[in-house]
Amino acid sequence: MFVTHYYENKTSVLSQLLVKLPTVEEDIRIKGRKAKVLEVLQVDDNNFHVKILFEKIPKKQPLKELGKKKR
Numbered sequence: 001m002f003v004t005h006y007y008e009n010k011t012s013v014l015s016q017l018l019v020k021l022p023t024v025e026e027d028i029r030i031k032g033r034k035a036k037v038l039e040v041l042q043v044d045d046n047n048f049h050v051k052i053l054f055e056k057i058p059k060k061q062p063l064k065e066l067g068k069k070k071r
Contacts, residue, residue: 024037
């Protein structure tokens, strides 16, 4: 069992106790968001730091209303 700490830009995102560690370039889901593993660092025998990068979600542009605006 490994204690796994997930970090994005030096910000702790999640800490988990895992049986299997994620590998580099693996796609994972954390808190409902897609992420890619960039690096796995071993701190101690059972402690690991995993650096991740969340996928950017493009913001949707609001539709322009045709006609008059309501008052």
